[in-house]
Amino acid sequence: MKKYLGPILFFAVFEAVAVTLWLTMDHLFYLFNFTYIGGSVALGLVLYIRKWKYARLMVQLAVGLYMLIYLGILSRENMQIEGFWYYLFLGVFEAATIHYVVAKIAGPLLFGRGWCGYACWTAMILDLLPYKTPCGPRRKLGYIRYITFGISLLFVGGLFLLHVPDLEKVMFWSFFIGNALYYGVGIALACAFKDNRAFCKYICPITVFLKPASYFSLSRVKNDTEKCVSCGKCKTVCPMDVDMTDNARRRKNGTECILCLKCVEACPKHSLHI
Ligand code: SF4
Ligand code: SF4
Structure with missing residues (x-):
């Protein structure tokens, strides 16, 4: 269950937005809209965890x-x-x-x-x-x-x-x-x-x-430098030219990361994580 914490939290945040906007704006559309988007992303994350x-x-x-x-x-x-x-x-x-x-x-x-x-x-x-x-x-x-x-x-x-x-x-x-x-x-x-x-x-x-x-994002790719062997495989697959091996916020192209997780998948030492 712990591995699904990310999708659950994501869905909970979107559901909180959905209910808050529905009640404050008195418009059912917001409940549907944010539930649909949060639900789609959460489902995608679950399927990703299940390696689809x-x-x-x-x-x-x-x-x-x-x-x-x-x-x-x-x-x-x-x-x-x-x-x-x-x-x-x-x-x-x-x-x-x-x-x-x-x-x-x-x-x-x-x-x-x-x-x-x-x-x-x-x-x-x-x-x-x-x-x-x-x-x-x-x-x-x-x-x-x-x-x-x-x-x-x-x-x-x-x-x-x-x-x-x-x-x-x-x-x-x-x-x-x-x-x-x-x-x-x-x-x-x-x-x-x-x-x-x-x-x-x-x-x-x-x-x-x-x-x-x-x-300043909470969700960002981090590198466990103890495990990293600097093979560079992660950087070769990144579509946005991010240096995800550097944990500093000012890392090269750090604000370009689209969280596609291709680098995480490519790392042979499993040293990258969110
Ligand atoms: S998650 Fe995607 S965009 Fe972000 S550093 Fe990894 S490969 Fe690049
Ligand atoms: S919003 Fe993001 S993904 Fe969409 S076109 Fe702009 S940079 Fe690309």
Whole structure:
């Protein structure tokens, strides 16, 4: 039972959020939404512990498709960063703003960039591409994420300043166009750099939110230096170029870890753990 403590705790945290939001916002949707997401991730973790190799993919599809198709397209909630700015400027604490606080701003203090490893609907597709382990060194292009972050803010700010009519409709279409752009650029970059996660490393504006709290994350890969023989096998499989053998918080690319656990699986000495 002890080995399932992680999934149980994860589900308990999401259930606490679900019940709190349901009661405070008086909206049953929050109970369903957070129970579904917490339940999907917890189930995936259980299956991972039971060594099912598609466990993470199952979670990515269960959560990513739910958010993309049910929330984004059917419920017309723009869950992209533009949707966050939109609801923030409206002063409404609703789906997109709550989602950002839980998954991307405060939540990473608990589960780091688990969002990127298990729930993002962009990465859900990028992870299916053939370049799971990056070929070649990381490029110095991370500054682009701040530009895309600024563009998203200017875009939504501009809509308000210019009093553009029917903003709900504009946001719905920007969700479609934004996603198409993300997929197009993400796939093109992955092929050009032979690196599935190139989009995450250089372009994605969400990382501007994710990185600061991830630095202090409770959930992080740690290395038992007594067992480690410095063979480097863990580093060769990491999709995000993290130096997980260094236990310091400021380790190389430390805020890039998506908790995919590939390094943990690759270590022949079982020296890595969460
Ligand atoms: S970096 Fe961006 S695109 Fe990549 S997984 Fe995270 S949120 Fe998704
Ligand atoms: S391989 Fe390890 S260090 Fe790299 S992203 Fe996955 S969990 Fe994090």
